[in-house]
Amino acid sequence: MSIEKNPTRIxxxxxxxxxxxxxxxVAARMSDIAKKAGVSRQALYLHFPNRTxxxxxxxxxxxxxxxxxxxxxxxxAAETGLDRLDAFVRAWGGYIPKIFAVAxxxxxxxETDEDAxxxxxxxxxxxxxxxxxxxVALERDGVLAKRLTPKEATDLLxxxxxxxxxxxxxxxxGWSQExxxxxxxxxxxxxxxAS
Amino acid sequence: MSIEKNPTRIxxxxxxxxxxxxxxxVAARMSDIAKKAGVSRQALYLHFPNRTxxxxxxxxxxxxxxxxxxxxxxxxAAETGLDRLDAFVRAWGGYIPKIFAVAxxxxxxxETDEDAxxxxxxxxxxxxxxxxxxxVALERDGVLAKRLTPKEATDLLxxxxxxxxxxxxxxxxGWSQExxxxxxxxxxxxxxxAS
DNA sequence: TATTGACTTTACACTGTGTAAATTGACACC
DNA sequence: GGTGTCAATTTACACAGTGTAAAGTCAATA
Numbered sequence: 001m002s003i004e005k006n007p008t009r010i011x012x013x014x015x016x017x018x019x020x021x022x023x024x025x026v027a028a029r030m031s032d033i034a035k036k037a038g039v040s041r042q043a044l045y046l047h048f049p050n051r052t053x054x055x056x057x058x059x060x061x062x063x064x065x066x067x068x069x070x071x072x073x074x075x076x077a078a079e080t081g082l083d084r085l086d087a088f089v090r091a092w093g094g095y096i097p098k099i100f101a102v103a104x105x106x107x108x109x110x111e112t113d114e115d116a117x118x119x120x121x122x123x124x125x126x127x128x129x130x131x132x133x134x135x136v137a138l139e140r141d142g143v144l145a146k147r148l149t150p151k152e153a154t155d156l157l158x159x160x161x162x163x164x165x166x167x168x169x170x171x172x173x174g175w176s177q178e179x180x181x182x183x184x185x186x187x188x189x190x191x192x193x194a195s
Numbered sequence: 196m197s198i199e200k201n202p203t204r205i206x207x208x209x210x211x212x213x214x215x216x217x218x219x220x221v222a223a224r225m226s227d228i229a230k231k232a233g234v235s236r237q238a239l240y241l242h243f244p245n246r247t248x249x250x251x252x253x254x255x256x257x258x259x260x261x262x263x264x265x266x267x268x269x270x271x272a273a274e275t276g277l278d279r280l281d282a283f284v285r286a287w288g289g290y291i292p293k294i295f296a297v298a299x300x301x302x303x304x305x306e307t308d309e310d311a312x313x314x315x316x317x318x319x320x321x322x323x324x325x326x327x328x329x330x331v332a333l334e335r336d337g338v339l340a341k342r343l344t345p346k347e348a349t350d351l352l353x354x355x356x357x358x359x360x361x362x363x364x365x366x367x368x369g370w371s372q373e374x375x376x377x378x379x380x381x382x383x384x385x386x387x388x389a390s
Numbered sequence: 391t392a393t394t395g396a397c398t399t400t401a402c403a404c405t406g407t408g409t410a411a412a413t414t415g416a417c418a419c420c
Numbered sequence: 421g422g423t424g425t426c427a428a429t430t431t432a433c434a435c436a437g438t439g440t441a442a443a444g445t446c447a448a449t450a
Contacts, residue, residue, distance in 0.1 A: 155368040164359035
């Protein structure tokens with residue numbers, strides 16, 4: 001399944017993943033990752049040009065391991081627009097907690113790092129595609145809320161499903177993942193579909 | 196109105212404010228701020244213990260200058276719960292763009308800095324009070340959506356009005372402030388009140 | 391046996407924050 | 421007029437973390 005299987009490279013990616021997951025919020029240093037991977041700090045630079053690229057590679061590795069594409073394919077298979085919306089909300093909403101720690105690191109980095117910003121924009125752009133497709137399906141079925149243009153509806157769904165929204169509800173407000181999923185399921189229908 | 200009026204201190208605060216506003220996203224360095232304030236870098240440390248505290252002081256200075264308290268007082272004066280909700284959404288939603296650049300800087304810092312995190316939590320806690328008060332008023336009037344507990348409703352409003360949500364809609368999606376305000380006005384009612 | 395490749399070790403340049411201390415200049419009090 | 425004080429300046433340095441550079445080790449392989 002994995003495109004490259006350089007063993008040390010993978011060890012480093014796993015170490016980074018692991019470190020970010022277990023110390024959420026504490027941005028791992030190159031030396032921390034090296035130690036965790038059982039390799040010298042300099043070795044990291046043999047596999048990744050810099051810290052940013054290492055973390056970008058880590059998110060890609062996660063996507064590959066989790067099989068995002070297959071996951072999102074499910075929602076694409078739905079017949080009706082409503083089913084498609086539900087499936088997408090469930091799939092993506094359930095994916096966020098798996099990738100949160102690493103994603104968050106990249107989100108913070110993107111504020112000061114051009115490359116991180118680009119990688120992040122790409123990733124979120126892909127996610128937006130899924131939102132847009134669900135909205136198109138709703139419109140096709142004639143159930144899209146009348147006061148929203150497709151673009152507005154897509155933007156709203158994109159925002160409701162954004163990682164900061166998930167973070168706010170589960171981390172700041174203390175909602176369980178189950179509670180988050182249930183509310184977002186309802187919310188997206190309430191806001192986006194015609195009553 | 197201002198508690199302290201040390202002229203150099205104010206010059207520094209204005210320089211920081213100015214710098215963050217005009218270079219949004221580019222975290223200003225101590226030397227940049229010093230230069231802008233027309234003062235030596237070391238002088239900053241005569242007025243603020245460190246970079247974090249300088250930025251915290253800057254947000255406080257903004258709040259003071261803009262008179263947040265007066266602004267929020269308006270919403271407190273509303274008679275009905277619905278009026279109160281509207282007033283609060285309008286007031287806070289209109290305030291975000293004024294403070295965004297500085298607030299964003301602090302939001303990024305809070306991920307790696309304990310003090311920044313504390314200051315930010317405080318600020319957002321205050322904002323949550325406003326959300327909670329509006330929800331209580333809705334409940335008192337018997338118009339709170341039945342499927343939501345007051346806590347859930349408060350959390351949702353708090354999330355909808357959060358700075359990341361504003362940022363996502365206006366910066367990523369390109370919504371105008373007017374469009375943001377209009378949609379949030381409708382959205383909050385739709386989600387939080389009984390139809 | 392020589393070569394290659396992956397990794398280590400050591401060292402260093404660079405950036406930015408924060409500490410420290412000696413110096414200057416103005417104003418204020420007696 | 422002399423003295424003290426206060427704000428700010430200048431210079432210097434410690435420290436952390438990223439990234440570069442180069443020489444050395446060691447095993448596999450041809």
